Amino acid sequence: MPLIDTLNRPLRDLRISVTDRCNFRCVYCMPKEIFGPDHQFLHRDQILTFEEITRLARLFAAHGVRKIRLTGGEPLVRKDLPDLISMLAEIPDLDLTLTTNGSLLPKHARALKDAGLKRVTVSLDSLDNAIFKSMNDVDFPVEKVIEGMEAAAAVGLAPIKVNMVVKRGLNESSILPMARFFREKGYILRFIEYMDVGHTNGWRMDDVVSAAEIVKLIDPGTAAPEPVSPNYQGEVAGRWRYKDGKGEVGMIASVTQAFCRDCNRARISAEGKLYTCLFAVKGHDFRDLIRNGATDEDISKFISKVWSGQDDRYSELGSGEHHLTNKVEMSHWRLISQK
Ligand code: SAM
Ligand code: SF4
Ligand code: SF4
Numbered sequence: 001m002p003l004i005d006t007l008n009r010p011l012r013d014l015r016i017s018v019t020d021r022c023n024f025r026c027v028y029c030m031p032k033e034i035f036g037p038d039h040q041f042l043h044r045d046q047i048l049t050f051e052e053i054t055r056l057a058r059l060f061a062a063h064g065v066r067k068i069r070l071t072g073g074e075p076l077v078r079k080d081l082p083d084l085i086s087m088l089a090e091i092p093d094l095d096l097t098l099t100t101n102g103s104l105l106p107k108h109a110r111a112l113k114d115a116g117l118k119r120v121t122v123s124l125d126s127l128d129n130a131i132f133k134s135m136n137d138v139d140f141p142v143e144k145v146i147e148g149m150e151a152a153a154a155v156g157l158a159p160i161k162v163n164m165v166v167k168r169g170l171n172e173s174s175i176l177p178m179a180r181f182f183r184e185k186g187y188i189l190r191f192i193e194y195m196d197v198g199h200t201n202g203w204r205m206d207d208v209v210s211a212a213e214i215v216k217l218i219d220p221g222t223a224a225p226e227p228v229s230p231n232y233q234g235e236v237a238g239r240w241r242y243k244d245g246k247g248e249v250g251m252i253a254s255v256t257q258a259f260c261r262d263c264n265r266a267r268i269s270a271e272g273k274l275y276t277c278l279f280a281v282k283g284h285d286f287r288d289l290i291r292n293g294a295t296d297e298d299i300s301k302f303i304s305k306v307w308s309g310q311d312d313r314y315s316e317l318g319s320g321e322h323h324l325t326n327k328v329e330m331s332h333w334r335l336i337s338q339k
Contacts, residue, residue: 002064003304005276006311012264014065016053018081019073020270024101025137026125028167028194031202032137047270050080052290054087056268057094059299063307067095069121073270076104082115089116097121099163103140105148113155120152121161121190126174127181135170149187160187161250166209167194172217175209179218183247190237190250195278211253215240218249225249236265254278258315266307274303277312 002010020042025032048056057068068088075081075098088096095118102122112120124145126132132142149160162182166172175191182189191214196203218225218240225240228248236259237250253259267275272290273283284306289299 003307005307006309007261007313009262010264011060011064011266011307013067013069013266014057014060015069015071015265015267016057017071017073017268017270018053018075018084019047019078021077022072022074022101023077023103023138024074024140026165027135027137027170028165042271048268048272048287050084050087052272052287053084053268054091055290055296056272056286056299057088058091059296059303060266061091061094062300063303066093067097070096070098074101074103076100076108082108082111085112085115085117099123100148101136101140102145102148102152106144106151109148109151109155109157113157117157119159119161120157121163122149122152123163123165124149124178125164125166126171127177128174131171131174135167153187162187162189163192163252164189165192165194166214168207168209172209175214175217176219179249183242183249186247188248188250190252192252193255195254205255208255210256211238211251212256214251254315258313260313260316263313274306276306276310277314279314280312 002012004010022030022035024030025035057065060068070081070084072078078084085096085098088094096116097119098112098117099121100123102124105120105122122145124132124142125135127142129142132145133139149162152158153160162178164171164174164178166175178189191211193211194203194208215225219242225242225248228239228241230239236254237252238257239248239250241248263277267278268286269275269283272287273285275283284302286299286302289302294302
């Protein structure tokens with residue numbers, strides 16, 4: 001039986017951050033001024049081991065979780081990640097996937113596929129090198145990310161999904177070229193509204209380009225997309241199919257159209273804290289529980305207690321409510337103090 005929370009939402013989807021480190025410094029996620037050379041990342045012994053992650057994943061799966069997405073930071077900078085994939089791939093009936101900036105896919109795609117990974121989502125915010133480099137802030141070129149997507153497609157990590165965060169004044173001009181390019185390639189592009197996560201990105205509502213605006217910007221002529229019903233309950237991306245039947249795009253409208261009532265996701269940070277919401281102020285510590293000798297039954301009970309007691313719905317409450325202290329950073333899901 002799936003676990004149900006106080007708002008009658010089942011726990012189905014678990015996102016696991018395998019590292020707080022990243023080789024990019026996206027301005028909306030890990031701005032250089034804060035994540036500079038002096039930034040203290042977690043020590044190796046502070047992050048969950050592959051055995052600890054797998055043990056937790058099994059227990060969450062026993063509670064009804066059907067999808068696990070590995071994320072970060074950049075998950076592919078974690079050493080020997082394919083070993084973790086092969087451990088997780090042994091859990092039955094699990095949709096196992098990963099979100100990456102694509103930079104290391106040419107090197108690792110084959111090993112990830114062989115280890116049992118099913119699909120990947122690759123983030124890319126523009127096809128224009130000047131814009132993309134100004135967003136990743138480490139001078140990383142577009143072509144290398146596309147190379148990563150193609151390496152993934154070549155080994156069958158498909159269908160490839162592409163995530164594009166849209167921030168006003170930075171990359172609206174890239175919306176239409178991205179839509180056309182990925183429609184042609186047959187990859188599913190998902191536009192993400194710039195979200196108010198953490199404190200370090202200096203979020204302002206004015207910076208958000210709404211999903212409604214984005215839809216209007218996509219081929220206003222014959223190829224304009226039309227909405228289609230979701231694939232499953234709790235799907236975060238609103239689906240839009242092109243009228244000529246060729247391809248679709250997704251809209252993740254977490255700011256302007258909150259989807260909290262269908263939210264079935266939880267997140268585990270690299271250091272083993274469980275967050276029941278992207279905007280949660282408090283994590284539940286599983287690492288200490290595990291390292292203090294908890295049995296599977298103890299851990300299972302803690303999972304039940306946390307999920308069945310939760311009632312988070314921050315997006316639905318409106319962005320005004322987001323200005324809480326100590327929100328969790330998108331990049332690593334752990335608390336850093338507000339500057
Ligand atoms: N490093 C990997 C990547 O970039 O795909 C995985 C981690 S990243 C935190 C996961 C996704 O969150 C990426 O698609 C990224 O673009 C998105 N993201 C990061 N900060 C965001 C923000 N403030 N608003 C909306 N999406 C954001
Ligand atoms: Fe790194 Fe991904 Fe955040 Fe960009 S969005 S800084 S690639 S974790
Ligand atoms: Fe789920 Fe929280 Fe996002 Fe609402 S704000 S959809 S509860 S993660």
